[in-house]
Amino acid sequence: MxxxxxxxxxxxxxxxxxxxxxxxxxxxxxxxxxxxxxxxxxxxxxxxxxxxxxxxxxxxxxxxxxxxxxxxxxxxxxxxxxxxxxxxxxxxxxxxxxxxxxxxxxxxxxxxxxxxxxxxxxxxxxxxxxxxxxxxxxxxxxxxxxxxxxxxxxxxxxxxxxxxxxxxxxxxxxxxIKKEKGLSLGLEPFFREGFNPTGDKRFDDSMIIMKLLKQNVKYDVIEKFFGIYYISxxxxxxxxxxxxxxxxxxxxxxxxxx
The missing domain is CATH 3.90.1640.30 (inorganic pyrophosphatase (n-terminal core))
Incomplete structure:
Protein backbone atom coordinates (compact mmCIF):
# COMPACT_ATOMS: atom_id res chain seq x y z
CA MET A 1 0.00 0.00 0.00
CA ILE A 177 1.32 34.50 12.39
CA LYS A 178 -0.64 37.71 11.94
CA LYS A 179 -2.25 38.55 8.63
CA GLU A 180 -2.44 42.29 8.02
CA LYS A 181 -3.31 44.54 5.12
CA GLY A 182 -1.18 47.61 4.55
CA LEU A 183 0.52 49.91 2.07
CA SER A 184 2.76 47.95 -0.29
CA LEU A 185 3.61 50.51 -2.98
CA GLY A 186 5.15 53.95 -2.76
CA LEU A 187 3.08 57.01 -3.65
CA GLU A 188 4.36 59.81 -5.87
CA PRO A 189 4.09 62.67 -5.22
CA PHE A 190 4.54 61.96 -1.51
CA PHE A 191 2.01 63.27 0.98
CA ARG A 192 3.55 65.62 3.53
CA GLU A 193 1.94 63.98 6.53
CA GLY A 194 3.33 62.46 9.70
CA PHE A 195 2.17 59.24 11.32
CA ASN A 196 2.67 57.33 14.52
CA PRO A 197 4.72 54.16 13.76
CA THR A 198 3.37 52.52 16.92
CA GLY A 199 -0.18 53.74 16.39
CA ASP A 200 -3.21 52.32 14.62
CA LYS A 201 -2.17 51.58 11.03
CA ARG A 202 -5.82 51.47 10.00
CA PHE A 203 -6.01 55.22 10.65
CA ASP A 204 -2.94 55.90 8.50
CA ASP A 205 -4.28 53.71 5.68
CA SER A 206 -7.66 55.44 5.85
CA MET A 207 -5.97 58.85 5.67
CA ILE A 208 -4.09 57.82 2.52
CA ILE A 209 -7.27 56.46 0.93
CA MET A 210 -9.17 59.67 1.67
CA LYS A 211 -6.42 61.82 0.15
CA LEU A 212 -6.34 59.69 -2.99
CA LEU A 213 -10.13 59.80 -3.32
CA LYS A 214 -10.03 63.60 -3.04
CA GLN A 215 -7.66 63.58 -6.01
CA ASN A 216 -10.24 61.58 -8.00
CA VAL A 217 -8.22 58.36 -7.97
CA LYS A 218 -10.54 55.43 -8.61
CA TYR A 219 -10.99 52.98 -5.73
CA ASP A 220 -9.96 49.94 -7.81
CA VAL A 221 -6.65 51.73 -8.48
CA ILE A 222 -6.25 52.60 -4.79
CA GLU A 223 -6.63 48.92 -3.86
CA LYS A 224 -3.50 48.13 -5.85
CA PHE A 225 -1.44 50.24 -3.42
CA PHE A 226 -2.26 47.83 -0.59
CA GLY A 227 -1.15 44.26 -0.01
CA ILE A 228 -1.26 41.46 2.55
CA TYR A 229 1.51 41.14 5.13
CA TYR A 230 2.25 37.95 7.09
CA ILE A 231 3.92 38.89 10.36
CA SER A 232 5.63 36.26 12.53
Whole structure:
Protein backbone atom coordinates (compact mmCIF):
# COMPACT_ATOMS: atom_id res chain seq x y z
CA MET A 1 0.00 0.00 0.00
CA UNK A 2 1.35 3.42 -1.00
CA UNK A 3 2.27 5.74 1.86
CA UNK A 4 0.58 9.12 2.26
CA UNK A 5 2.66 12.28 2.57
CA UNK A 6 2.18 12.38 6.33
CA UNK A 7 3.12 8.70 6.67
CA UNK A 8 6.32 9.38 4.75
CA UNK A 9 7.02 12.38 6.98
CA UNK A 10 6.42 10.23 10.07
CA UNK A 11 8.84 7.59 8.78
CA UNK A 12 11.50 10.27 8.31
CA UNK A 13 10.95 11.73 11.78
CA UNK A 14 11.22 8.28 13.39
CA UNK A 15 14.62 7.82 11.75
CA UNK A 16 15.81 11.26 12.90
CA UNK A 17 14.70 10.72 16.49
CA UNK A 18 16.85 7.58 16.66
CA UNK A 19 20.02 9.47 15.73
CA UNK A 20 22.37 11.67 17.74
CA UNK A 21 23.74 13.57 14.75
CA UNK A 22 22.43 14.60 11.32
CA UNK A 23 24.47 15.79 8.34
CA UNK A 24 22.47 18.33 6.30
CA UNK A 25 23.04 19.55 2.75
CA UNK A 26 20.71 22.34 1.66
CA UNK A 27 20.22 24.72 -1.25
CA UNK A 28 21.62 28.23 -0.89
CA UNK A 29 18.45 30.19 -1.74
CA UNK A 30 15.83 31.61 0.64
CA UNK A 31 13.81 28.39 0.63
CA UNK A 32 16.85 26.23 1.33
CA UNK A 33 18.12 28.48 4.12
CA UNK A 34 14.68 28.68 5.76
CA UNK A 35 14.22 24.90 5.45
CA UNK A 36 17.59 24.33 7.14
CA UNK A 37 16.74 26.85 9.85
CA UNK A 38 13.49 25.05 10.60
CA UNK A 39 15.05 21.60 10.66
CA UNK A 40 18.07 22.55 12.74
CA UNK A 41 15.89 24.38 15.26
CA UNK A 42 13.92 21.16 15.69
CA UNK A 43 17.13 19.13 16.09
CA UNK A 44 18.62 21.62 18.55
CA UNK A 45 15.52 21.40 20.73
CA UNK A 46 15.91 17.62 20.84
CA UNK A 47 19.64 17.94 21.59
CA UNK A 48 20.47 16.20 18.31
CA UNK A 49 23.75 17.38 16.78
CA UNK A 50 23.96 18.63 13.22
CA UNK A 51 26.28 20.06 10.59
CA UNK A 52 24.90 22.10 7.68
CA UNK A 53 26.41 22.92 4.30
CA UNK A 54 24.75 25.15 1.70
CA UNK A 55 25.44 24.49 -1.98
CA UNK A 56 24.31 26.07 -5.25
CA UNK A 57 23.76 22.70 -6.87
CA UNK A 58 24.11 19.08 -5.90
CA UNK A 59 26.92 17.82 -8.10
CA UNK A 60 29.24 14.83 -7.96
CA UNK A 61 31.82 16.77 -5.93
CA UNK A 62 29.38 17.37 -3.05
CA UNK A 63 27.98 13.84 -3.20
CA UNK A 64 31.49 12.33 -3.14
CA UNK A 65 32.38 14.49 -0.14
CA UNK A 66 29.31 13.25 1.72
CA UNK A 67 30.17 9.65 0.82
CA UNK A 68 33.62 10.01 2.36
CA UNK A 69 32.32 11.57 5.58
CA UNK A 70 30.75 8.30 6.76
CA UNK A 71 27.74 9.89 8.45
CA UNK A 72 25.02 7.72 9.95
CA UNK A 73 22.27 9.98 8.59
CA UNK A 74 22.31 12.51 5.75
CA UNK A 75 19.43 14.90 5.05
CA UNK A 76 19.15 16.70 1.71
CA UNK A 77 16.93 19.79 1.66
CA UNK A 78 15.54 21.47 -1.46
CA UNK A 79 17.53 19.08 -3.66
CA UNK A 80 18.15 15.40 -4.22
CA UNK A 81 15.26 14.04 -6.28
CA UNK A 82 17.10 14.83 -9.51
CA UNK A 83 20.29 13.12 -8.32
CA UNK A 84 18.71 9.97 -6.92
CA UNK A 85 20.98 7.58 -8.87
CA UNK A 86 24.16 9.08 -7.39
CA UNK A 87 22.69 9.50 -3.91
CA UNK A 88 21.76 5.81 -3.76
CA UNK A 89 25.50 5.03 -3.69
CA UNK A 90 25.85 6.80 -0.33
CA UNK A 91 26.21 4.13 2.37
CA UNK A 92 24.54 6.28 5.04
CA UNK A 93 20.83 6.39 5.74
CA UNK A 94 19.51 9.20 3.53
CA UNK A 95 16.41 11.39 3.71
CA UNK A 96 15.48 13.74 0.87
CA UNK A 97 13.07 16.66 1.20
CA UNK A 98 12.67 18.08 -2.29
CA UNK A 99 9.82 19.73 -4.17
CA UNK A 100 11.27 19.68 -7.66
CA UNK A 101 9.88 17.27 -10.26
CA UNK A 102 10.71 13.75 -9.14
CA UNK A 103 12.40 11.16 -11.29
CA UNK A 104 11.49 7.98 -9.46
CA UNK A 105 10.85 6.38 -6.12
CA UNK A 106 13.72 4.55 -4.46
CA UNK A 107 14.81 2.79 -1.28
CA UNK A 108 15.76 6.22 0.06
CA UNK A 109 13.22 8.02 2.26
CA UNK A 110 12.19 10.63 -0.27
CA UNK A 111 9.57 13.23 0.68
CA UNK A 112 8.51 14.93 -2.53
CA UNK A 113 5.03 16.47 -2.93
CA UNK A 114 4.83 15.31 -6.56
CA UNK A 115 4.55 11.71 -5.32
CA UNK A 116 1.35 12.64 -3.49
CA UNK A 117 -0.50 14.70 -6.09
CA UNK A 118 0.76 18.05 -4.75
CA UNK A 119 2.40 20.47 -7.17
CA UNK A 120 5.89 21.33 -5.98
CA UNK A 121 5.96 24.41 -8.18
CA UNK A 122 3.34 26.44 -6.33
CA UNK A 123 1.75 24.30 -3.59
CA UNK A 124 4.69 23.13 -1.45
CA UNK A 125 8.41 23.86 -1.23
CA UNK A 126 11.34 22.65 0.88
CA UNK A 127 10.35 24.92 3.78
CA UNK A 128 6.85 23.42 3.68
CA UNK A 129 8.23 19.90 3.94
CA UNK A 130 10.83 20.83 6.55
CA UNK A 131 8.12 22.42 8.69
CA UNK A 132 5.94 19.30 8.47
CA UNK A 133 8.93 17.14 9.41
CA UNK A 134 9.82 19.44 12.32
CA UNK A 135 6.23 19.18 13.58
CA UNK A 136 6.40 15.40 13.32
CA UNK A 137 9.60 15.45 15.40
CA UNK A 138 7.75 17.50 18.03
CA UNK A 139 4.42 19.31 17.79
CA UNK A 140 5.96 22.20 19.75
CA UNK A 141 7.82 23.11 16.56
CA UNK A 142 4.56 24.58 15.26
CA UNK A 143 5.99 27.93 16.36
CA UNK A 144 8.50 27.73 13.48
CA UNK A 145 5.75 28.46 10.95
CA UNK A 146 7.03 32.02 10.45
CA UNK A 147 10.25 30.62 8.97
CA UNK A 148 8.18 28.32 6.79
CA UNK A 149 6.17 31.23 5.38
CA UNK A 150 9.37 33.16 4.66
CA UNK A 151 10.69 30.17 2.70
CA UNK A 152 7.44 29.79 0.77
CA UNK A 153 7.39 33.50 -0.10
CA UNK A 154 11.08 33.35 -1.02
CA UNK A 155 10.32 30.50 -3.42
CA UNK A 156 7.67 32.72 -5.06
CA UNK A 157 4.87 30.30 -4.15
CA UNK A 158 2.27 33.03 -3.69
CA UNK A 159 -0.65 33.28 -3.47
CA UNK A 160 -0.72 30.38 -1.02
CA UNK A 161 -2.36 27.20 -2.29
CA UNK A 162 -3.03 23.66 -1.12
CA UNK A 163 -0.52 22.54 1.53
CA UNK A 164 1.03 26.00 1.87
CA UNK A 165 -2.38 27.53 2.46
CA UNK A 166 -3.26 24.94 5.11
CA UNK A 167 -0.04 25.66 7.00
CA UNK A 168 -0.50 29.44 6.87
CA UNK A 169 -4.12 29.23 8.02
CA UNK A 170 -3.13 26.94 10.89
CA UNK A 171 -0.34 29.34 11.87
CA UNK A 172 -2.79 32.25 11.97
CA UNK A 173 -5.28 30.19 13.98
CA UNK A 174 -2.59 29.24 16.52
CA UNK A 175 -1.44 32.84 16.88
CA UNK A 176 2.06 32.34 15.44
CA ILE A 177 1.32 34.50 12.39
CA LYS A 178 -0.64 37.71 11.94
CA LYS A 179 -2.25 38.55 8.63
CA GLU A 180 -2.44 42.29 8.02
CA LYS A 181 -3.31 44.54 5.12
CA GLY A 182 -1.18 47.61 4.55
CA LEU A 183 0.52 49.91 2.07
CA SER A 184 2.76 47.95 -0.29
CA LEU A 185 3.61 50.51 -2.98
CA GLY A 186 5.15 53.95 -2.76
CA LEU A 187 3.08 57.01 -3.65
CA GLU A 188 4.36 59.81 -5.87
CA PRO A 189 4.09 62.67 -5.22
CA PHE A 190 4.54 61.96 -1.51
CA PHE A 191 2.01 63.27 0.98
CA ARG A 192 3.55 65.62 3.53
CA GLU A 193 1.94 63.98 6.53
CA GLY A 194 3.33 62.46 9.70
CA PHE A 195 2.17 59.24 11.32
CA ASN A 196 2.67 57.33 14.52
CA PRO A 197 4.72 54.16 13.76
CA THR A 198 3.37 52.52 16.92
CA GLY A 199 -0.18 53.74 16.39
CA ASP A 200 -3.21 52.32 14.62
CA LYS A 201 -2.17 51.58 11.03
CA ARG A 202 -5.82 51.47 10.00
CA PHE A 203 -6.01 55.22 10.65
CA ASP A 204 -2.94 55.90 8.50
CA ASP A 205 -4.28 53.71 5.68
CA SER A 206 -7.66 55.44 5.85
CA MET A 207 -5.97 58.85 5.67
CA ILE A 208 -4.09 57.82 2.52
CA ILE A 209 -7.27 56.46 0.93
CA MET A 210 -9.17 59.67 1.67
CA LYS A 211 -6.42 61.82 0.15
CA LEU A 212 -6.34 59.69 -2.99
CA LEU A 213 -10.13 59.80 -3.32
CA LYS A 214 -10.03 63.60 -3.04
CA GLN A 215 -7.66 63.58 -6.01
CA ASN A 216 -10.24 61.58 -8.00
CA VAL A 217 -8.22 58.36 -7.97
CA LYS A 218 -10.54 55.43 -8.61
CA TYR A 219 -10.99 52.98 -5.73
CA ASP A 220 -9.96 49.94 -7.81
CA VAL A 221 -6.65 51.73 -8.48
CA ILE A 222 -6.25 52.60 -4.79
CA GLU A 223 -6.63 48.92 -3.86
CA LYS A 224 -3.50 48.13 -5.85
CA PHE A 225 -1.44 50.24 -3.42
CA PHE A 226 -2.26 47.83 -0.59
CA GLY A 227 -1.15 44.26 -0.01
CA ILE A 228 -1.26 41.46 2.55
CA TYR A 229 1.51 41.14 5.13
CA TYR A 230 2.25 37.95 7.09
CA ILE A 231 3.92 38.89 10.36
CA SER A 232 5.63 36.26 12.53
CA UNK A 233 5.54 36.30 16.33
CA UNK A 234 8.93 38.04 16.14
CA UNK A 235 7.24 40.95 14.31
CA UNK A 236 9.03 40.02 11.09
CA UNK A 237 7.24 40.38 7.75
CA UNK A 238 7.74 37.32 5.54
CA UNK A 239 8.51 39.20 2.31
CA UNK A 240 11.47 41.39 3.38
CA UNK A 241 12.75 38.54 5.58
CA UNK A 242 12.77 36.19 2.58
CA UNK A 243 14.59 38.89 0.58
CA UNK A 244 17.28 39.05 3.28
CA UNK A 245 17.69 35.25 3.24
CA UNK A 246 17.92 35.26 -0.54
CA UNK A 247 20.48 38.06 -0.49
CA UNK A 248 22.59 36.12 2.03
CA UNK A 249 22.60 33.11 -0.27
CA UNK A 250 23.42 35.08 -3.40
CA UNK A 251 26.38 36.82 -1.72
CA UNK A 252 27.89 33.64 -0.24
CA UNK A 253 26.68 34.53 3.25
CA UNK A 254 24.38 31.55 3.76
CA UNK A 255 25.71 31.09 7.28
CA UNK A 256 24.58 34.59 8.20
CA UNK A 257 21.10 33.93 6.85
CA UNK A 258 20.98 30.60 8.66
Missing amino acids: KMSLHQRIKKASDVILNEKYVRIISHYDADGIAAAGIMCSALFRKKIGFCVSFVKSLGSKTIDRVKNEKNALVLFLDMGSGQIDDIEDIKSTVIILDHHAQFRESKIIQVNPHFFGINGTDEACASTLSFLLAKSVDEKNSDLVGLCVAGVVGDKQIPFKSLNKEIVEEGIKNGF EYETDALPFSDVLNACGRTDNEGLGF
